[in-house]
Amino acid sequence: MLNKVFRTCPDTGLKFHGPAENLIKANAVAAVVFLLVGGIFGLLVGLTRWQAVHLLGAEDFYMVLTAHGINVLIFWMIFFEIAVLYFCSAVLLGCRIATPKWAWAGFVLMVVGAIMNNVVVLQGNASVMMTSYAPMEAPPLFYLGLILFAVGALIGCFVFFGTLVIAKNDRTYEGSLPLVTFGAMTAAIIAVFTIVSGAIILIPTFLWSVGIVGEIDALAYRLIWWAFGHSSQQINVAAHVSVWYAIAAILFGARPLSEKVS
Numbered sequence: 001m002l003n004k005v006f007r008t009c010p011d012t013g014l015k016f017h018g019p020a021e022n023l024i025k026a027n028a029v030a031a032v033v034f035l036l037v038g039g040i041f042g043l044l045v046g047l048t049r050w051q052a053v054h055l056l057g058a059e060d061f062y063m064v065l066t067a068h069g070i071n072v073l074i075f076w077m078i079f080f081e082i083a084v085l086y087f088c089s090a091v092l093l094g095c096r097i098a099t100p101k102w103a104w105a106g107f108v109l110m111v112v113g114a115i116m117n118n119v120v121v122l123q124g125n126a127s128v129m130m131t132s133y134a135p136m137e138a139p140p141l142f143y144l145g146l147i148l149f150a151v152g153a154l155i156g157c158f159v160f161f162g163t164l165v166i167a168k169n170d171r172t173y174e175g176s177l178p179l180v181t182f183g184a185m186t187a188a189i190i191a192v193f194t195i196v197s198g199a200i201i202l203i204p205t206f207l208w209s210v211g212i213v214g215e216i217d218a219l220a221y222r223l224i225w226w227a228f229g230h231s232s233q234q235i236n237v238a239a240h241v242s243v244w245y246a247i248a249a250i251l252f253g254a255r256p257l258s259e260k261v262s
Contacts, residue, residue: 005096012250020090020097020163024083026107027156031079034114038071062127067118069130075114075149077232081187081239082110082156088184088242089163095172098162106155113149116141131225134205134216143206147199154195157188180249183242190235198228 005018044064047055056064090097097103119141120126126138164185167173177185201224207213 014091014250015094017090017096019100019103020086023097023100023103023107024086024091027079027083027086030107030111030114031076031083034071034079035076037118038068038076041065041068041071044068059124059127062129063121063124066127066129067121070117070121071114073130074146074232075110075117077236078149078153078191079110081191081235082107082153084239084243085156085160085184085188086163088181088246089160089167092178092181092246093163093167093172095163095167095170098159098166102155103159106152106159109148109152109155111152113145113147113152115145116148117145120145131222131229132205133225134208134218134221137209140206140209143202143209147202147206150195150198150202154192157191157195160184160188180242180246183238183245187235187238187242190231190238194228194231194235197224197231201225201228 007016007018007021008014009016041064044055045061045068047053048061048064086097086103089095120139121142123139126132126142128136128138128142132138132142164177164181176182201221204213205216205221208216
């Protein structure tokens with residue numbers, strides 16, 4: 001029965017846990033879809049900035065620019081990074097993924113949050129840009145969509161950590177973590193800090209948008225939001241380095257000189 005849950009790739013020799021493989025595919029496909037959506041919005045932005053065309057008016061331009069920024073800089077990147085986390089844990093360590101049901105719940109929250117946010121932006125009442133600086137106010141569903149997406153991503157990070165524990169207990173690898181997985185773990189740790197930073201400011205802002213909180217300090221908002229914004233770029237750095245190491249190892253059999261550091 002256990003062998004039926006796993007399959008071995010004939011090209012790479014990597015062992016894929018069935019539920020993990022499905023989750024990796026789902027997150028990777030969602031990432032590409034939101035990259036495509038963000039790219040279409042980016043094309044509209046470019047055609048508007050091109051004076052010979054000047055496609056959109058001012059209101060539509062900022063609506064599309066907001067959607068472009070959120071899809072390209074938040075949704076596509078984090079969907080892809082969750083796929084990377086699952087690959088670097090369950091696949092590279094050759095173990096089962098922790099709590100697949102929770103992983104799917106996180107994925108559903110991310111999809112619902114991303115779609116909700118896009119719908120609100122395209123309704124034309126949330127052209128507050130990706131940063132959504134207070135005192136500019138968007139409808140409550142704009143912030144709620146981001147919060148749902150963040151909660152789903154946080155669940156994905158904890159599923160990754162749980163998978164590392166399973167691999168350790170099942171002794172699917174010897175010694176320290178492989179460097180690629182170690183890099184993914186670094187990205188996941190930064191991601192937890194990043195998501196919590198976003199929650200610290202987005203939850204009060206959501207409450208402000210529904211009238212429960214009277215005021216959001218603009219300076220405090222920017223300070224805390226950029227704890228989220230800048231840290232998210234470090235997630236990208238760690239994840240990208242891990243991916244390049246993985247590509248070198250899988251395609252060329254390269255072994256990093258710093259493998260023992262992990």
